[in-house]
Amino acid sequence: MCGIFGAYSPRHEALLEDVYLGLYSLQHRGQESAGVAWINGDGTTKAIKGMGLVHEALDQHDLAMRRTHVAIGHVRYSTTGSSLAANAQPLVASYARGPIGIAHNGNLTNGEAIANYLESRGAIFQSTTDTEVIIHLMAHQAHKPPLEALIDALRRLDGAYSLAVLLKDRLVAARDPWGFRPLVLGRRGDVTYIASESCALDIVGAELIRDVEPGEIIVVDERGVRSLRIPVEPTRRCSCAFEYVYFARPDSIIDGRSVYAVRKELGRLLAKRSPCPEASLVTGMPDSGTLAAMGYAEESGIAYEKAIVRNRYVGRTFIQPTQRVRDLGVRIKLNPVPHLLDDRDVVVVDDSIVRGTTAQHIVNLMRSCGARNVHLRIASPPVRFPCYYGIDTPSSEELAAARTDVEGLERQVGACSLAYLDEDDLIAAIGRDRQSICTACFSGRYLKEKEMDHGLDL
Ligand code: SF4
Structure with missing residues (x-):
């Protein structure tokens, strides 16, 4: 379980304090580490991460002094990869087509298979998190613009992912085609936010616009907010029942409920x-x-x-x-x-x-x-x-x-x-309806392989 948060503004402003506050209200989703990443004035990525709770890992006053137009953040509770500083997110990198930062909530069921494939072709991983495969998959598509490379990477993933992605000039949110983990879109003035739960929008004074739909990619940049689809045939929705039972905060609204x-x-x-x-x-x-x-x-x-x-x-x-x-x-x-x-x-x-x-x-x-x-x-x-x-x-x-x-x-x-x-x-x-909810930890009815198979070779 993890929490993610992202903010985009057409101007450079104090978005990092918003990310800090957003993470603070998502603290229940992960207490092992916290981090923020943003695009600097020179167009490079910068990240600050640390172990522990948000207030232990990050310095609110320092973040409040900084200005950026796009930033993401993450609180972590490890599922794949151990509780190490190297696994703290957001993961940031600079590849042939520019800077990238990723914050991930979920677990890629084919993450290990993709990592093995990429390692056999020379990739060197910096962390043991499954999230890093997304960056490597993008780097393998360096002939494509970053957004296209990201979409190509997403269509190869199986399992659960709600993502906040930082590209040089845009913020991207994506929710896997089954919608396991929650993800919402919000706005305050001309600042657009994405967050794991709506309680994180409340804390920055943002209005909940809607949930990011399963299989949807939201792109926020100077052209505004656009909705794209992950090019995978939808099988069925599979939102986590346990979010309602235990994980989510009671003041959140998930998928309209x-x-x-x-x-x-x-x-x-x-x-x-x-x-x-x-x-x-x-x-x-x-x-x-x-x-x-x-x-x-x-x-x-x-x-x-x-x-x-x-x-x-x-x-x-x-x-x-x-x-x-x-x-x-x-x-x-x-x-x-x-x-x-x-x-x-x-x-x-x-x-x-x-x-x-x-x-x-x-x-x-x-x-x-x-x-x-x-x-x-x-x-x-x-x-x-x-x-x-x-x-x-x-x-x-x-x-x-x-x-x-x-x-x-x-x-x-x-x-x-x-x-x-x-x-x-x-x-x-x-x-x-029963078909749109995951209850696998109660029933043992996991998604069948064919319901998750995207039909793509690595
Ligand atoms: S319902 Fe259970 S098995 Fe399904 S995603 Fe939630 S915690 Fe996991």
Whole structure:
């Protein structure tokens, strides 16, 4: 999972501060590294990247002093390639036809095959990210203008990519033909923005124009904003259901649907399908389960309370993982409110169960704080399969729901009852037809090879 942001203005102005702010609001999509790249006054690319959170990796004041007409940025959570400074994005290069910078959210399922092919023909890679193959594919088409070379590169890619691309005189956005990862277009005055989520447009005072469509390329330059198509026959749309369940911020609108509204609807449908009439209190796992818990409470008529408090300041840099800290476990991050729980039957709603360790800790903690019975309700189907489309899920062996059935997991986490949302309800809450949503990590139904095959040799 990563976040990308881009800005173009017909004039040289303080776009880099906008990119910084945009990345700041996309921080939830990646905390390993952050970076910005832009075109300098002399027409060359410049990049500043660093490890850690946006405010650790980048200097806001320094960026605010600089002027440019086109800039991109990236926050990273690695899927392909390890967490190294060399893999921080945007990747920048200068090739025969000029400067280029790329910020990528997604995962190229044929990235390794393309890299092997290019290496066998002499290409030398600077990073271990799949994103770099796009630059090499462009460099192999040096007889074409950069935009044409980029389009030629995109038609050879399989898998998930939402891209912000910096060329000498233009900003380019592209979303893969299946639309796995979100990407939106915005405007403030004559500045055009692209962002992974609409919450990043809000922070710079930009208006959401629309989503970038699956298979669409948006070109922004002195001629204005143009829409082109990636020349690949569309098979079917495959937008990620998990963006609505967990990844995206609730104040974002993805493909025309409010993430907030979807999460509450997930909770309502969960309450209809898996009621818990004996409970007198509904609470949510902060923050990912909160909205679904509110939906569950509304539908069931059971009171909602914020009975689990999250320490907002827990970060990797604050508390070192000594043995004592490991023993204390989740309590450093999440702590129940005892007086709300005493002798109560409680429904705890969470967005998903991945490894199962947090669910187990929280059930134990709630019991130790006096809860009589703890019922777990999960606002998505069991996660049983890994994601190959840009989300760093563990392997099947590490996924709690892949190792055992619901009853087994109920025993493992120690809940009085455990129930999941089913796939039909998930799709109904998102409000699209089944064929246009990816639910592969729940269902195992990945895109078939023929649905992704672009029919091109490398
Ligand atoms: S496999 Fe899951 S996380 Fe990955 S794109 Fe599909 S729904 Fe999203």
